[in-house]
Amino acid sequence: MTEITVTVNGQTVVEQVEPRLLLTDFLRHRLGLTGTHVGCEHGVCGACTVRLDGVAVRGCCLLAVQTDGSVVETVESLAGDGPLSPLQAAFKRHHALQCGFCTPGILIAAEDLLSRGHPSHEAIVDMLSGHLCRCTGYTPIVAAIEEARDAPALARAEEPAG
Amino acid sequence: MSATEPWVGRPLPRFEDDVLLRGEGRFLDDLSPVAHTCHAAVVRSQLAHAGIVVDVRAALAAPGVVGVLTGADVMALSRPFPAGIDSGTPQYATAIETVRYVGEPIAVVVARDRYLAEDAAELVDVDYDPLDAVLDPVAAAATAVHDRTFAYGDVTAAMAQADLVLRQTFHVPRFTCTPVECYAVVADWDATEGRLTTWANFQGPFTLHGVAAAALGLRGDRLRLLTPPDSGGSFGTKSSVFAYIVLMGLASRHLRVPVTWTEDRLEHLASSAAATGRTTEVEAGFTADGRLIAVRYDAIEDVGAYVRAPEPATLYRMHGSLTGAYTVPNVGVRNRVVLTNTQPSGLNRGFGGPQLYFGLERTMAIAAKRLGLDPAELARRNLIPADAMPYRTPSGALYDSGDYAACLDHALELADYAGLRTRVEKARADGRLAGIGIACIVEPSISNMGYITLAQTADERALTLPKSGNAEGASVSINPLGGITVRLATTPQGQGHRTVCAQVVADTLGCTPGEVTVMSEMDTASVPWTVASGSYSSRFSGVAVGAVQAAALKLRAKIDAIRAHAGDENLSLRRVAGMAHWNPEGRPAGEEPGLSAVAFWAPPTLDPPDDEDRIASSAAHGFIVDICAVEVERATGQVRVLDYVTVHDAGRLLNPLLADGQVMGGFAHGLAAALYERHVYDESGNLMTASLVDYLTPTAPDIPALRIGHLSSPSPVTALGAKGIGEGNTMSAPACVANAVADAIGRDDVELPLTPPRVWNLLDHGDGG
Numbered sequence: 001m002t003e004i005t006v007t008v009n010g011q012t013v014v015e016q017v018e019p020r021l022l023l024t025d026f027l028r029h030r031l032g033l034t035g036t037h038v039g040c041e042h043g044v045c046g047a048c049t050v051r052l053d054g055v056a057v058r059g060c061c062l063l064a065v066q067t068d069g070s071v072v073e074t075v076e077s078l079a080g081d082g083p084l085s086p087l088q089a090a091f092k093r094h095h096a097l098q099c100g101f102c103t104p105g106i107l108i109a110a111e112d113l114l115s116r117g118h119p120s121h122e123a124i125v126d127m128l129s130g131h132l133c134r135c136t137g138y139t140p141i142v143a144a145i146e147e148a149r150d151a152p153a154l155a156r157a158e159e160p161a162g
Numbered sequence: 163m164s165a166t167e168p169w170v171g172r173p174l175p176r177f178e179d180d181v182l183l184r185g186e187g188r189f190l191d192d193l194s195p196v197a198h199t200c201h202a203a204v205v206r207s208q209l210a211h212a213g214i215v216v217d218v219r220a221a222l223a224a225p226g227v228v229g230v231l232t233g234a235d236v237m238a239l240s241r242p243f244p245a246g247i248d249s250g251t252p253q254y255a256t257a258i259e260t261v262r263y264v265g266e267p268i269a270v271v272v273a274r275d276r277y278l279a280e281d282a283a284e285l286v287d288v289d290y291d292p293l294d295a296v297l298d299p300v301a302a303a304a305t306a307v308h309d310r311t312f313a314y315g316d317v318t319a320a321m322a323q324a325d326l327v328l329r330q331t332f333h334v335p336r337f338t339c340t341p342v343e344c345y346a347v348v349a350d351w352d353a354t355e356g357r358l359t360t361w362a363n364f365q366g367p368f369t370l371h372g373v374a375a376a377a378l379g380l381r382g383d384r385l386r387l388l389t390p391p392d393s394g395g396s397f398g399t400k401s402s403v404f405a406y407i408v409l410m411g412l413a414s415r416h417l418r419v420p421v422t423w424t425e426d427r428l429e430h431l432a433s434s435a436a437a438t439g440r441t442t443e444v445e446a447g448f449t450a451d452g453r454l455i456a457v458r459y460d461a462i463e464d465v466g467a468y469v470r471a472p473e474p475a476t477l478y479r480m481h482g483s484l485t486g487a488y489t490v491p492n493v494g495v496r497n498r499v500v501l502t503n504t505q506p507s508g509l510n511r512g513f514g515g516p517q518l519y520f521g522l523e524r525t526m527a528i529a530a531k532r533l534g535l536d537p538a539e540l541a542r543r544n545l546i547p548a549d550a551m552p553y554r555t556p557s558g559a560l561y562d563s564g565d566y567a568a569c570l571d572h573a574l575e576l577a578d579y580a581g582l583r584t585r586v587e588k589a590r591a592d593g594r595l596a597g598i599g600i601a602c603i604v605e606p607s608i609s610n611m612g613y614i615t616l617a618q619t620a621d622e623r624a625l626t627l628p629k630s631g632n633a634e635g636a637s638v639s640i641n642p643l644g645g646i647t648v649r650l651a652t653t654p655q656g657q658g659h660r661t662v663c664a665q666v667v668a669d670t671l672g673c674t675p676g677e678v679t680v681m682s683e684m685d686t687a688s689v690p691w692t693v694a695s696g697s698y699s700s701r702f703s704g705v706a707v708g709a710v711q712a713a714a715l716k717l718r719a720k721i722d723a724i725r726a727h728a729g730d731e732n733l734s735l736r737r738v739a740g741m742a743h744w745n746p747e748g749r750p751a752g753e754e755p756g757l758s759a760v761a762f763w764a765p766p767t768l769d770p771p772d773d774e775d776r777i778a779s780s781a782a783h784g785f786i787v788d789i790c791a792v793e794v795e796r797a798t799g800q801v802r803v804l805d806y807v808t809v810h811d812a813g814r815l816l817n818p819l820l821a822d823g824q825v826m827g828g829f830a831h832g833l834a835a836a837l838y839e840r841h842v843y844d845e846s847g848n849l850m851t852a853s854l855v856d857y858l859t860p861t862a863p864d865i866p867a868l869r870i871g872h873l874s875s876p877s878p879v880t881a882l883g884a885k886g887i888g889e890g891n892t893m894s895a896p897a898c899v900a901n902a903v904a905d906a907i908g909r910d911d912v913e914l915p916l917t918p919p920r921v922w923n924l925l926d927h928g929d930g931g
């Protein structure tokens with residue numbers, strides 16, 4: 001067992017972990033942060049994407065011990081207790097999620113991309129090439145990210161009726 | 163929107179979304195529905211066909227191991243899965259002495275956590291005695307385990323009169339829809355009561371609850387199936403979770419601990435449920451002016467190592483639609499099922515549709531070329547006319563509504579067909595390889611539970627209970643405070659059923675959708691369900707919505723009676739609820755107490771097969787016209803889709819936002835089958851596409867823009883006029899893209915998937931090779 005100290009979604013946690021424990025299992029089954037999903041555990045699907053010290057990474061390809069001393073952000077951090085973030089609201093408006101299983105990883109990767117400037121359509125599509133979504137056909141996801149890039153206020157304002 | 167405009171029909175964003183976007187979804191692996199579960203790891207076959215001897219002693223001695231379930235235990239505790247036909251090769255939840263495909267379960271190791279279980283699984287020693295593997299379904303046709311021939315009209319006579327007879331063999335390879343979430347099961351055996359409770363990201367109960375209960379030797383009420391609120395996609399694939407419900411149920415029973423298992427991706431690719439592979443020789447007779455007068459199919463269906471329920475359903479799901487969208491008076495089919503040493507087949511989006519339409523629509527394209535007709539013109543000459551609706555096909559389907567010619571016109575206009583032709587001609591003039599493809603297909607939805615009995619002869623059927631219909635149940639309840647709760651039996655995996663049901667109930671009860679809570683979790687102990695319940699054959703918008711609306715209408719009648727009795731027709735729902743719950747003695751005469759309604763609904767047109775083997779295999783029939791243009795890169799064989807148009811008539815759209823989501827999702831699966839996906843086994847039966855690095859699923863850059871058009875011919879056989887819409891493009895896109903590629907490169911023998919090396923090999927490289 002190894003002791004690690006990680007700041008997860010703003011909270012510092014100190015945990016004893018086995019060196020072989022995957023970061024995804026640490027987040028999901030130790031910390032109960034089940035928003036980070038696991039779709040392949042071999043680095044292809046992107047469902048496990050989290051931010052490690054601000055950079056989008058594959059949680060399934062990291063061990064928990066490798067995050068010692070780091071800052072990890074998961075999908076649970078995006079809105080906190082507040083309203084949906086502009087990106088999340090845009091996903092809802094554009095029906096950019098169906099089963100929602102790929103969504104947390106894509107949201108994290110898109111936040112990461114948007115935090116680095118004003119990505120082009122091609123850059124957004126290129127980023128998405130690292131993520132599998134079997135439900136939506138991707139088109140609405142691209143549209144949602146573009147809307148969050150261009151008009152974050154609009155996305156936030158439009159909550160559905162009913 | 164005006165306040166009185168119905169909620170149904172509006173593009174309402176989903177109630178499902180908020181929790182999913184916040185990472186608060188509740189997928190099974192997120193939950194611990196029972197305390198102190200132990201974790202399972204499955205030991206799987208490394209060979210395609212072999213005798214096995216299994217030694218678990220080292221595994222039992224490993225740290226944290228609770229126990230191991232072996233084939234001998236499975237044999238002692240359970241029975242083979244019942245199937246639609248007797249193939250002579252019974253399937254248990256694990257292999258028994260012989261493995262028949264790579265990835266087949268051999269044993270289950272249960273330990274305190276997943277890491278320890280996987281450690282111990284590696285210590286299970288399997289001694290293999292290799293046997294020959296059968297991998298070529300066509301070569302194995304002589305040993306088919308099912309062989310039935312059907313004829314409607316006089317195919318032979320019509321073929322003899324035809325001016326043009328085409329005969330070509332088409333092959334649809336095995337692919338799998340690969341939901342991003344893999345299978346998950348929690349099983350909890352109650353030894354005292356002899357009862358198994360399981361949670362799974364299943365999409366039944368469907369007929370498969372009964373199959374699982376039979377394998378477990380349990381009475382139906384002793385197998386309780388529950389599903390979590392969220393499921394990470396299925397597209398049919400998760401129906402086969404039932405086999406693991408049985409396997410983990412046996413492990414829990416044998417080892418006397420609750421067991422949890424979450425499949426990993428390698429297991430999923432090797433051993434979940436790939437679609438069937440089908441090789442079909444199509445013979446088609448045309449008159450000189452382009453009338454299709456006869457078609458005959460000779461189909462060889464590869465279902466993998468076992469005939470696993472609901473197979474051989476893939477062969478029969480489309481039986482009523484063998485003639486597609488065309489008025490063909492004479493049609494025949496021979497259906498053979500063969501076993502190969504590959505993973506067993508199961509539901510995958512489109513289920514039988516891609517297999518049928520690839521042959522039929524490729525044939526139409528080839529015929530157009532031979533007859534010197536534009537493919538759109540050939541289609542037009544054969545499409546079922548609008549005034550023939552409702553139309554009975556020779557093999558028994560009742561096409562409920564549609565104006566196919568209008569859809570074709572709309573698609574041609576949306577595609578700017580003449581402009582597209584000009585564009586392609588110009589590209590060709592520049593020496594490039596460009597082409598156009600069209601596919602016109604009928605998208606059936608709401609399967610007749612009786613179609614599978616076509617696997618038996620009429621005489622055999624006469625000895626058993628007739629099977630027919632497709633019924634669904636639902637309940638709507640109003641609690642003492644006026645809160646409305648709906649329970650659904652369709653076990654969705656992302657289709658937005660909860661939102662649509664809230665719209666339907668809001669219209670019926672006169673409230674807003676936001677005031678309606680819809681629970682889509684299945685619990686076979688408490689949700690009103692039937693043998694048809696679950697998600698498959700795009701049945702939600704037709705059947706489940708019918709049940710929900712029927713329950714809401716019952717409740718509405720009661721609410722109105724209470725209001726009338728109270729002399730105030732504007733009495734609030736909350737007040738009505740308070741009266742119904744708190745003062746049942748004051749209720750109107752003749753009314754039951756309580757404020758809850760259960761209803762079942764079924765479309766009226768799904769009879770059992772008749773003595774001539776005609777079957778109304780589905781209730782509703784949408785129509786799709788796809789048009790696409792492609793360019794093939796000469797140097798690499800790479801196919802690039804330049805434009806893709808799809809026009810749907812799915813009747814009334816209950817929520818257009820969600821309908822388009824289904825179209826885009828179905829298109830992505832169809833395009834994947836056209837250009838990317840297939841399972842590959844080597845000559846020894848090893849799975850070459852065993853990881854997501856090798857099984858190539860398209861990502862965002864691979865999916866071209868899709869332009870969608872809608873026409874609406876409401877269905878007269880569904881409650882709200884809706885038809886299924888989620889599977890159609892998986893049926894049309896492979897054929898449409900293949901037609902375009904064939905047109906571009908001038909070859910008839912294009913095969914799926916149209917990967918660069920395969921297309922490149924078909925090109926004329928000008929070197930005589």
Ligand code: FES
Nearest residue numbers: 039040041046060
């Ligand atoms: S689970 Fe990490 S990339 Fe798929």
Ligand code: FES
Nearest residue numbers: 098099133134135
């Ligand atoms: S929404 Fe289901 S996989 Fe993306």
